[in-house]
Amino acid sequence: MRSAASRERLAALGIDVWIRRERDRASADAAAPVLETPAVEVTDSGAGGAVARVRMASGDGDWLLVQGSPWDGRHDVLLGDIQATIGSARCRFGQWAHSDSAGVPVDELDSRGVLHVLAFGDPPPGAMKQGVLVAPELSVLSTSAEARRRLWRKLAGEIAG
Known part of the structure; x- marks a missing residue:
């Protein structure tokens, strides 16, 4: 919630409001490394090289969540948290x-x-561009608390920045 008036209105309705906890950015960054972008060569589309392509579902958001396999619902809770x-x-x-x-x-x-x-997961060759964040596959994120922590830190930096 952005304003105190909004929080008061929700409190009056008995709706709990989650407020993001802040912690010292330096200690958070030192605790675990951020997601690393794998060394993937950027292909110049003008040079006749293949450029990775994405089949997009409908929508108009400015964030695209993409993976190699079809979305099958196995990690809906995790995806809900990311969303x-x-x-x-x-x-x-x-x-x-x-x-x-x-x-x-x-x-x-x-x-x-x-x-x-x-x-x-690893993007195909020619997929890297400015603004691409690479996270572990959803199956890894769903079983590794450390991988999720690194993802949350990286997302927090991208969203705040």
């Missing part, structure tokens, strides 16, 4: 395309309103 962190209206989903004619090229996502890409 709540980013803002559900800001999220849309996609899958890496396996065809040169399917989907939208990564270097054209900004024309579709996508400003941030959160990739679960």
